[in-house]
Amino acid sequence: MASQTDLLGLIEQQYPSLSPSAQQIATFIQQHPIALVSKSTAEIARLSGTSKATVSRFFRQLGFDSHQQVKDAMLSMREKGLPLPTGEGESDHFQQEMRNLALTFEGLKPETIEQVVSLLADSQRITLIGYRNAYPIALHFRQQLKQVRSTVRLLPQPGQSLGEDLIDIPANEVVVLLGFRRRTRIFKRIVDALSDHTTILITDPTGQVYSNKVDHLLICHPGQISAFDSYAAPMSLISFLANKVFERLGDQALRRATQIAAMYDQLDELEP
Known part of the structure; x- marks a missing residue:
């Protein structure tokens, strides 16, 4: 039987080797962990768009003999303080956002954060790459990091190809x-x-398919109750990382931020 101390971590570890149908189940469970306790195998299959047989195989692939063993593992995790929702019904947007943030930050490993912050603070240069809905988040991340350190760039530039930049990294x-x-x-x-x-990858649970191809993986939960994904969690994570980099760089970051503020004044760019 699999360890009962970190079921969600076990799902993350196994994610790249799962079949597409099993990945659907994994993503559903990561967004709705309480369903493992409150829902039957048939209900999990229906809600994840799969079958009872696929759900049962998924549990066995994780190392559990039965759904009951999975329930026992979840209850053990709750007793150890993992912040799980108390029910499936979500009455308002605020509760959904709180849940997304809780799932995101509970899933961050301290050693991973320490390594990522070290890379963001000490590397000679940082390149951020984001397309579509990730582009404005990457743009904001660049703006935050530029406040505390130099040589931070964003790719791709609007209308430009990427090959010539990747070859020069x-x-x-x-x-x-x-x-x-x-x-x-x-x-x-x-x-x-x-x-x-x-490489550092900031993604949602479906991006775990790349976990074996990047050095560090940070998972954000956008929720899946509403029609549109929420990006409160990735934006909060970026704020968290930028502040950690500021703390790590200390006086160096403060001097740069002060110099930038003086340049804003010289150019009269911001409202007083």
Whole structure:
């Protein structure tokens, strides 16, 4: 029987090797972990768009003999303080957002955050890559990091191709990839092209298919109750990381932020 101490971590670990149908179940469970306790195998199959047989195989692939063992594992995790919702009904947008944030930050491993912050603070240059809905998030991340350190760039530039920039990335540069569900077809090829570089991927649960191809993986939960995904969690994560980089750089970050503020005044760019 699988360990009962970190069921969601076990799902994340197994995600790349799962079949597409099993990945649907995994994503559903990561967004609705309480369903493992409150729903039957048939209900999980219906809600994840799969079958009872696929759900049962999914549990066995994780190392559990039965759905009851999975329930026992979840109850054990709740007793250890994992913040899980108390029911499936979500009455308002605020509760959904709180849930997305709780799932996101509970899933962050301290050692991963420490390594990522070190890379963001100390690497000679940072390249951020984001397409479609990830582009404005990557743009905001660049703006935050530029406040505390130099040599941070965003790709692709509007209307430009990417090949000439990827070929020039040196070994001492860290690449932050941002890609959320409904990623462009080129995203997989970009990940493959960067296999020899230091990479950080910020994504939603479906991006776990790339966990074996990147150095660090940070999962954000956009929710799946409403018609449109929420990006409160990735934006909060970016704020968290930027503040951690600021703390790590200390006086160096403060001097740069002060110099930038003085330049704003000199150019009269901002309202008083």
